[in-house]
Structure formats: structure tokens, C-alpha cells
Amino acid sequence: MIRFLVKRILLTVPTFIALIFLVFVAIRLVPGDPVEVRVGEHGISPERLALLRHELGLDQPVWKQFLDYLWQLGHGDFGRSLSTSNSVLGEFFTLFPATLELAAAGMLLAVVLGIPMGVVAAVKRGSIFDQGLMGLSVAGYSMPIFWWGLLLIMLVAERWGLAPVSGRLDFVRFDYDTPTGFMLIDSLLSGEDGAFVDALRHLMLPAIVLGTIPLAVIARMTRSSMLEVLSEDYVRTARAKGLSPFRVVGLHALRNALIPVVTVIGLMTGTLLAGAVLTETIFSWPGVGKWLIDAISRRDYPALEGGIILISALVILVNLVVDLVYGVINPRILHGR
Amino acid sequence: MAADTLVTLAEEPQLRAPPSGAASLWFAFRENRGAVLGAAVALVIVLVAIFAPLLAPHSPFEQFRDFVKAPPVWDGGTWRFPFGTDGAGRDILSRLIYGARVSLFIGFAVMAVSFGIGVVLGLAAAFNGLADVLITRLMDVIMAVPSLVLAILAVAILGPSLTNTVIAITVVFLPRFVRLVRASAMGERDKDYVTAARVSGVKGPRLAFVTVLPNCLAPLIVQAALGISDAILEAAALGFLGLGAQPPTPEWGSMLADARQFIRSDPWIVTLPGLAILVTVVSINLAGDGLRDALDPKMRRS
Numbered sequence: 051m052i053r054f055l056v057k058r059i060l061l062t063v064p065t066f067i068a069l070i071f072l073v074f075v076a077i078r079l080v081p082g083d084p085v086e087v088r089v090g091e092h093g094i095s096p097e098r099l100a101l102l103r104h105e106l107g108l109d110q111p112v113w114k115q116f117l118d119y120l121w122q123l124g125h126g127d128f129g130r131s132l133s134t135s136n137s138v139l140g141e142f143f144t145l146f147p148a149t150l151e152l153a154a155a156g157m158l159l160a161v162v163l164g165i166p167m168g169v170v171a172a173v174k175r176g177s178i179f180d181q182g183l184m185g186l187s188v189a190g191y192s193m194p195i196f197w198w199g200l201l202l203i204m205l206v207a208e209r210w211g212l213a214p215v216s217g218r219l220d221f222v223r224f225d226y227d228t229p230t231g232f233m234l235i236d237s238l239l240s241g242e243d244g245a246f247v248d249a250l251r252h253l254m255l256p257a258i259v260l261g262t263i264p265l266a267v268i269a270r271m272t273r274s275s276m277l278e279v280l281s282e283d284y285v286r287t288a289r290a291k292g293l294s295p296f297r298v299v300g301l302h303a304l305r306n307a308l309i310p311v312v313t314v315i316g317l318m319t320g321t322l323l324a325g326a327v328l329t330e331t332i333f334s335w336p337g338v339g340k341w342l343i344d345a346i347s348r349r350d351y352p353a354l355e356g357g358i359i360l361i362s363a364l365v366i367l368v369n370l371v372v373d374l375v376y377g378v379i380n381p382r383i384l385h386g387r
Numbered sequence: 388m389a390a391d392t393l394v395t396l397a398e399e400p401q402l403r404a405p406p407s408g409a410a411s412l413w414f415a416f417r418e419n420r421g422a423v424l425g426a427a428v429a430l431v432i433v434l435v436a437i438f439a440p441l442l443a444p445h446s447p448f449e450q451f452r453d454f455v456k457a458p459p460v461w462d463g464g465t466w467r468f469p470f471g472t473d474g475a476g477r478d479i480l481s482r483l484i485y486g487a488r489v490s491l492f493i494g495f496a497v498m499a500v501s502f503g504i505g506v507v508l509g510l511a512a513a514f515n516g517l518a519d520v521l522i523t524r525l526m527d528v529i530m531a532v533p534s535l536v537l538a539i540l541a542v543a544i545l546g547p548s549l550t551n552t553v554i555a556i557t558v559v560f561l562p563r564f565v566r567l568v569r570a571s572a573m574g575e576r577d578k579d580y581v582t583a584a585r586v587s588g589v590k591g592p593r594l595a596f597v598t599v600l601p602n603c604l605a606p607l608i609v610q611a612a613l614g615i616s617d618a619i620l621e622a623a624a625l626g627f628l629g630l631g632a633q634p635p636t637p638e639w640g641s642m643l644a645d646a647r648q649f650i651r652s653d654p655w656i657v658t659l660p661g662l663a664i665l666v667t668v669v670s671i672n673l674a675g676d677g678l679r680d681a682l683d684p685k686m687r688r689s
Contacts, residue, residue, distance in 0.1 A: 192668035196627045197661025324535035362532045
């Protein structure tokens with residue numbers, strides 16, 4: 051058990067270092083003089099160029115530069131954004147709660163709707179509901195979510211006026227501190243009338259858009275995993291004992307059917323973050339996804355470099371946790387290794 | 388009477404030859420109505436892409452200055468521009484038809500390149516310990532970066548263009564193929580027929596490519612089919628973000644991005660390109676799912 055945990059955790063270390071190395075090299079492959087690119091100055095004198103090269107450590111060999119960069123990162127220094135001069139780490143963590151709130155809301159929606167849908171489809175296998183749901187789920191995971199977002203804005207926000215078009219809050223009506231960065235929590239803390247509802251209305255459409263692909267995947271996954279479990283002997287025994295269908299499906303079968311579903315949910319973090327880039331761009335949601343896209347258009351390379359490393363580190367960590375939890379709840383994995 | 392029956396039964400197996408591989412695949416495939424429908428629609432889209440110059444009523448680039456944002460025919464427009472025109476007065480139907488070329492080109496190009504590189508890297512990893520460590524680690528890293536973020540990084544380095552979209556998405560998709568080839572080649576590696584080949588002197592690349600690879604192809608083909616639709620989606624997302632094919636290329640994602648400003652006034656300009664993406668991706672996914680079920684009866688009906 052301990053050996054499995056330690057081994058699995060140690061295995062991520064080289065992945066981390068390789069990740070940082072690849073992003074480090076990739077950013078240095080960006081066309082243009084590194085000094086101009088990184089400092090944002092054009093047409094500077096040769097003396098100043100030499101000075102800047104020295105200041106930035108660019109006159110050092112590449113392996114030395116990389117070790118220095120690792121050293122910096124180890125001390126939490128991800129450099130400064132070229133466009134705002136703020137620390138990249140600081141900017142990232144200021145914006146991150148917005149992305150986390152959106153991702154959590156989208157995932158919640160997908161889980162709360164997807165699992166019951168999958169269960170019902172499996173129990174009523176071959177029915178119209180089952181066929182309809184499977185058809186919808188193909189459409190769901192084939193969805194270009196940036197278009198889906200525009201459609202929802204067009205219909206729900208513009209035509210029916212049921213939701214705001216963009217942002218996290220109506221800042222004309224409400225003005226309060228955001229100590230946690232999570233708008234739903236902050237709006238409750240502020241005690242202002244209607245603030246929570248307004249925050250929720252802003253969150254609604256982006257969460258639907260971001261939750262669409264996970265919803266389709268979870269519903270499909272739950273259905274197929276449930277079908278497999280329902281044909282097992284212990285379920286037949288439970289039925290033969292005369293347990294009510296609800297107990298058989300809800301208690302006996304669902305528990306085992308959910309194991310692969312939980313894993314898939316965990317492993318969808320990357321999908322969710324990639325989706326957040328598009329969703330945040332469409333809804334002007336001030337999170338790390340939109341920030342990353344803005345960093346590209348501003349040619350803000352330190353922000354891009356730090357942002358990609360931080361986001362990927364997050365995905366690696368979540369996958370590690372999923373693996374560990376999976377190993378703990380399913381002992382067969384431990385002994386298999 | 389009884390003798391007749393016996394004779395018929397005995398002769399039965401000789402009357403029908405066992406179905407060939409392709410035929411039995413088709414028998415299994417056509418059972419799935421969704422898959423057949425998907426394959427049919429996908430075929431139509433491929434034909435549209437091939438014959439785009441014959442089918443498109445106008446050039447995708449020609450700007451009809453007098454017909455800027457003309458409505459589609461069901462909304463009071465004329466048959467001259469059945470789907471209306473965009474903000475620059477270009478015929479939307481023609482741009483959608485040519486857009487099929489761009490999207491399918493990206494889909495197939497990404498598949499072909501990542502299939503080829505994936506097979507080489509995957510077999511190398513399966514047959515060489517050192518290569519295995521390096522390649523597996525590299526693929527782990529690529530998989531850690533969210534796909535769109537990685538594609539964005541690649542485009543930031545290479546600069547936005549159609550070719551670079553293909554390269555960026557290929558990098559993103561490579562791990563799927565490498566891992567699949569590696570896993571199935573490792574499963575085959577110690578089987579008797581491989582040992583037999585080894586004993587008879589086959590080794591190195593010949594063993595990997597000629598002996599083992601043909602027995603690993605089934606899951607790869609499914610992955611390739613389903614990957615085409617993913618590549619099309621990813622390319623459209625890059626196009627939408629302005630990082631894919633550059634204007635005035637008629638690419639569905641960038642058509643959507645252009646149309647965003649008309650979301651209030653002219654909804655059809657926004658609706659149609661997205662619908663084209665959705666229909667294409669759904670049809671390829673349906674066909675790909677059907678192919679998987681037909682190739683792997685164990686997965687069927689689950």
C-alpha cells in the first residue's frame with residue numbers, strides 16, 4: 051500500500067521536470083529575438099542588448115538557464131507579466147477561483163443530470179428514452195461548445211432575456227469585496243439583496259456550456275457500466291431474494307457501476323480546463339482560460355509560460371489523486387502491480 | 388424424407404462459403420442504423436468537399452458589395468444566395484461548401500501524420516527498453532497539458548496558419564496512437580507466432596512492422612476514425628480563437644468568430660457554420676462507434 055503510494059508519487063516527479071523543460075524550450079522557440087520578446091523593447095542599442103541579455107541570464111548555457119529557471123520556480127517565482135508587471139503566480143491565483151467556480155458548476159451539472167440519466171437508460175434499455183438519450187449524448191460529445199455558447203447567448207440571453215450575456219456579476223448594481231474569489235460565496239457574504247441570484251444567473255449559461263461534454267460522457271459511461279453490472283450474478287441473487295427493483299439498482303448495482311464513472315470524472319479535469327478556455331472567451335468570464343488567450347494576443351510570454359506550467363501541474367496533480375483514490379477503493383490495482 | 392434432410396444438413400456448410408473479413412465486418416456494421424446513417428452523411432460531406440468547385444454557386448471569396456448580410460431564402464432572401472451572405476457580402480453556402488474541404492483536410496491530415504508517427508514511436512517503445520522510458524515519459528507530459536492549451540502553445544510558437552493547425556493538433560493527438568500501438572504490440576510480443584518468427588530469424592524493424600503490426604491494426608483504425616472528428620472540432624476551436632486558418636480562408640471555426648458581431652442582428656450567420664461542424668462531427672462519430680462495435684464484438688451493445 052505505502053509502496054504503491056510512494057512509487058506513484060515519485061513517478062510524477064520526472065513528468066513534472068520534463069513538462070517544465072518542454073514548456074521552457076517551447077517558449078524559447080517562439081520566433082523573434084528573446085530580448086525583444088521577453089522585454090518588449092524594439093530597436094535597442096547593442097550595449098543595452100548585451101546588458102539585458104546578461105540581466106536575463108541569456109548569455110549562460112541553456113542547461114544553466116534551465117536549472118536557474120527550475121530554482122526560480124521552486125521558490126514560487128514564475129516571473130512577471132509583460133503587460134501588467136504583476137507576478138504571474140499572483141495573477142494566476144487571483145483569476146483561478148473564477149475558473150474553479152465555473153468548472154465546479156459545470157461538473158456538478160453533468161454529474162447530477164448524467165448519472166441518473168445513464169441509470170434510467172440502462173434499466174430501460176432499448177426504450178425510446180434510452181435511444182433518445184444515446185442520440186443526444188452523441189450530439190453532446192460532438193458539440194463545438196463555442197458555437198453552443200453563442201446559440202445559448204442568442205436564444206436565452208438576447209431573445210428571451212433570461213440570463214446575462216457575459217461577466218460574473220452586474221457590477222453596476224452590486225459593488226462589494228470578493229475575499230474568496232468565488233462569486234457565489236462572496237455574494238452571500240456581502241449580504242446585498244439579490245446579489246446571489248445575480249451571480250447565479252451569470253453562472254448559469256457558462257456552466258451549461260462547459261458541462262455539456264462531461265454530461266454526455268458521464269451519461270454514456272454510467273449506462274454502459276450499469277449494463278455490465280446488471281448482468282452480474284450478485285445482482286441476479288439480489289433480485290432472486292425478492293429485493294425491490296429500486297434497492298437492487300440503486301444500492302447493489304449503482305455502487306459498483308460508479309467506480310469507472312468516478313475515474314472518468316476525475317480524468318476529465320484536462321477536458322474541463324480546455325473547455326474553460328473557450329467558455330471563458332465566449333462569456334468574457336475573467337478566469338485563467340481567457341487570461342491565457344489574452345496572453346497570446348499580447349505576446350506576454352512569461353504569463354503564457356507560467357500559466358501553461360501551472361495548469362498542467364494541476365492536471366498532473368488531479369490525475370495523481372484520482373489514481374491514488376482509485377488504488378485505495380479498488381485493491382485489485384494494488385496487488386496487480 | 389429423413390435421408391433427404393440428412394443430406395441437406397451435411398451439404399449446408401459447402402453451399403455457403405464463410406464470409407470474408409470485410410464482408411463480415413459489413414454485416415456487423417449495417418446492423419447499427421445510426422452508424423450507417425453516420426457513414427452515409429459523412430460520405431456526402433466528403434463528396435461535397437471533393438466537388439466543391441462544381442457545387443458552390445459562387446466563389447467563397449467574392450464579395451457582393453450590394454448584398455452585404457443578405458438574409459437566407461427562408462427569411463425573405465433570394466435563391467441567388469440560398470443561405471444568405473456574411474458581413475463582407477460573401478455567399479455563405481459557398482463558404483460552407485469550401486469549408487468542408489478545409490475541415491476534412493485537417494481531419495485526414497492530422498490522422499495520417501499522427502497515425503504514421505504513432506506507429507513508429509509505439510513499436511519502438513514496445514520493442515526497446517530505453518526508447519520505452521523516453522517515449523512514455525514524453526507522451527505523459529503531452530497528455531498532462533490540456534489539449535487546447537497545448538495546441539495554443541504550438542500555434543504561438545509556429546504562428547497561426549492551416550499547416551500549423553495540422554502540426555499543433557498532431558502533437559496533441561500523438562499520445563493516443565503511441566499508447567495504443569505500444570499496448571497492443573506488447574500484448575502480441577510474447578505470443579507464439581512472434582516467437583516462431585524470431586526463431587526463424589526475423590528481427591528488428593521487420594519483426595515489428597511486418598509480423599506484429601498487422602495484428603494491432605483493428606483498434607488503431609477505430610481510433611483513427613474517431614480521431615478525425617476530434618481533430619475537426621479542435622481545428623474549429625483554434626479557428627474560432629483566431630489561431631487557426633487565417634482569413635479569408637473559408638474555415639468553419641473562423642466563420643463563426645467573424646459572425647459573433649452579428650449575433651443580435653443576423654442569427655443565421657452564426658447558426659450555419661456551427662451546424663456544419665456539428666453535423667460533420669456527429670456523423671463521423673456515429674460511423675466510428677459503429678466501426679468499433681463491428682470490429683470488437685465484445686464491446687457491442689454496451
